[in-house]
Amino acid sequence: MSDTPEIRLHHVPWSRSFRILWLLEELGLDYDIAWHDIRKGDMQEPGYKAKSPAGRAPALEIDDQVIFESGAITQYLAETFRLGALGRPPHAPERIAYLQWISYAETMAGVIEQLNINHVFLRDPSQASPVVIKLNTARLKGTLAGMEALLGDQEYLLPSGFSAADTMMGFNLFAAPYFVKLDAFPRLAAYKARIEARPAFRRAAARDGVQTFYDRDFYPVPGPVDKNVDKLKG
Amino acid sequence: MMRLHHVPQSRSMRILWLLNEIGAPFEVVSYPFDKTLRSAEFLTLSPAGRVPALEIEGERMFESGAIAEYLCERFPEAGLGRAPGSPDRMAWLTWLHFAETVTQHLAALTQQHLALREPAQRSPIVTQLEAARLGKCLAAIERRLSTPVENRDHLLTSGFSACDVAVGQAVYIARHFHRLDGFPELSAWYARITARPAFQASLPAPEARLYTRDFYPPLEETA
Numbered sequence: 046m047s048d049t050p051e052i053r054l055h056h057v058p059w060s061r062s063f064r065i066l067w068l069l070e071e072l073g074l075d076y077d078i079a080w081h082d083i084r085k086g087d088m089q090e091p092g093y094k095a096k097s098p099a100g101r102a103p104a105l106e107i108d109d110q111v112i113f114e115s116g117a118i119t120q121y122l123a124e125t126f127r128l129g130a131l132g133r134p135p136h137a138p139e140r141i142a143y144l145q146w147i148s149y150a151e152t153m154a155g156v157i158e159q160l161n162i163n164h165v166f167l168r169d170p171s172q173a174s175p176v177v178i179k180l181n182t183a184r185l186k187g188t189l190a191g192m193e194a195l196l197g198d199q200e201y202l203l204p205s206g207f208s209a210a211d212t213m214m215g216f217n218l219f220a221a222p223y224f225v226k227l228d229a230f231p232r233l234a235a236y237k238a239r240i241e242a243r244p245a246f247r248r249a250a251a252r253d254g255v256q257t258f259y260d261r262d263f264y265p266v267p268g269p270v271d272k273n274v275d276k277l278k279g
Numbered sequence: 280m281m282r283l284h285h286v287p288q289s290r291s292m293r294i295l296w297l298l299n300e301i302g303a304p305f306e307v308v309s310y311p312f313d314k315t316l317r318s319a320e321f322l323t324l325s326p327a328g329r330v331p332a333l334e335i336e337g338e339r340m341f342e343s344g345a346i347a348e349y350l351c352e353r354f355p356e357a358g359l360g361r362a363p364g365s366p367d368r369m370a371w372l373t374w375l376h377f378a379e380t381v382t383q384h385l386a387a388l389t390q391q392h393l394a395l396r397e398p399a400q401r402s403p404i405v406t407q408l409e410a411a412r413l414g415k416c417l418a419a420i421e422r423r424l425s426t427p428v429e430n431r432d433h434l435l436t437s438g439f440s441a442c443d444v445a446v447g448q449a450v451y452i453a454r455h456f457h458r459l460d461g462f463p464e465l466s467a468w469y470a471r472i473t474a475r476p477a478f479q480a481s482l483p484a485p486e487a488r489l490y491t492r493d494f495y496p497p498l499e500e501t502a
């Protein structure tokens with residue numbers, strides 16, 4: 046790889062690829078963005094699938110190589126640039142926690158994705174299952190509670206300070222509050238404010254633009270169908 | 280000694296297989312797939328109450344992806360990892376993480392078909408959507424194994440690795456929700472890696488199976 050690699054991020058706004066957008070800003074790398082629209086299906090075209098074979102974002106081109114999966118890109122960038130300052134290498138004392146957080150971010154994102162599908166992508170709300178929404182909202186709360194407990198009084202996810210584990214949470218903490226209020230998680234809420242105040246985060250958010258994915262501030266769990274109301278309706 | 284906290288046919292099977300490949304001594308604690316995983320005691324092992332969790336040399340770990348990477352680094356002689364700087368590093372990271380992308384579809388399908396017992400609670404469209412997305416992941420694996428010049432025997436050009444274990448275990452579960460017909464390279468690869476003794480040793484006893492049916496087709500709209 047060259048000293049000043051040519052980097053292109055394949056990006057869907059307000060999605061997991063924000064993790065990489067933010068990390069690239071933290072690393073101070075030059076890059077350009079190829080924008081994709083998740084609703085238009087342009088990621089299903091053969092040209093894109095040659096780069097990201099499941100047709101997902103993010104994918105990252107570095108010179109003549111392509112890498113996909115946000116966790117893989119995060120690890121690769123962190124161990125390759127800025128002398129590894131944002132990673133924790135094999136055998137480092139925080140290696141376990143570092144790897145754990147990177148994976149845990151994806152555990153949480155998987156639950157968020159199911160909520161996105163049920164609340165946002167299914168246009169006809171009757172196609173969604175209230176039980177599934179309820180279940181996944183509870184699972185999201187569970188992963189947030191796990192994070193709140195592990196975070197403790199630390200400023201960042203790792204005791205030694207900011208790392209690429211934090212940038213993995215960039216998408217999660219943007220999306221989670223649409224489904225679960227963070228009031229019950231004071232440490233998480235403070236952590237969210239802290240990461241959002243970082244200059245690199247702000248630069249990334251400015252490039253990402255104002256979100257239009259969610260059309261309301263909060264998506265509550267649908268209440269039980271009121272049988273009496275149904276009766277009244279005949 | 281290492282101790283794996285395990286639910287048969289769950290993601291912890293990935294770590295069981297990996298440990299069997301490594302060959303260092305370990306013991307297994309098996310759990311039913313139920314509220315036991317939410318007990319205060321289990322939550323000290325895994326904060327979101329999920330398997331796998333691993334105890335290793337006085338440390339406790341959760342997250343199958345993290346555990347897999349850590350074990351590869353701890354036991355380099357097993358040849359399952361690709362260290363930073365090695366030529367296949369990028370691909371190794373990619374395919375290891377990709378196993379989790381596949382598994383998230385499996386988790387959604389398992390939730391629909393197995394966890395929700397009442398048909399009215401299920402969402403047929405979600406089962407259709409998730410089976411289709413799973414199919415795209417299988418197509419991605421097929422594409423990876425079929426290269427223009429020479430087909431790959433394993434996900435990495437440099438040969439068998441933890442990627443085959445992680446993605447292979449995902450495909451083992453995926454067969455319950457998507458047929459492998461139409462993916463000849465994937466099928467040949469799957470046969471190759473599951474013939475390994477370490478995989479065979481990771482299979483559940485018949486009565487411990489989570490998936491009691493061979494195949495769960497997408498649900499039809501009832502309305």
Ligand SMILES: N[C@@H](CCC(=O)N[C@@H](CS)C(=O)NCC(=O)O)C(=O)O
Nearest residue numbers: 060061100101102103114115116380
């Ligand atoms: N585990 C993958 C997931 C990637 C993923 O699913 N990305 C979404 C955007 S957040 C996507 O491309 N979805 C399009 C689709 O599923 O067809 C990662 O972390 O990169």
Ligand SMILES: N[C@@H](CCC(=O)N[C@@H](CS)C(=O)NCC(=O)O)C(=O)O
Nearest residue numbers: 152289290328329330331342343344
């Ligand atoms: N990303 C995590 C996910 C772990 C996970 O969700 N495991 C499932 C079994 S495959 C589980 O324990 N589910 C129990 C539950 O969520 O109640 C990993 O790879 O370890």
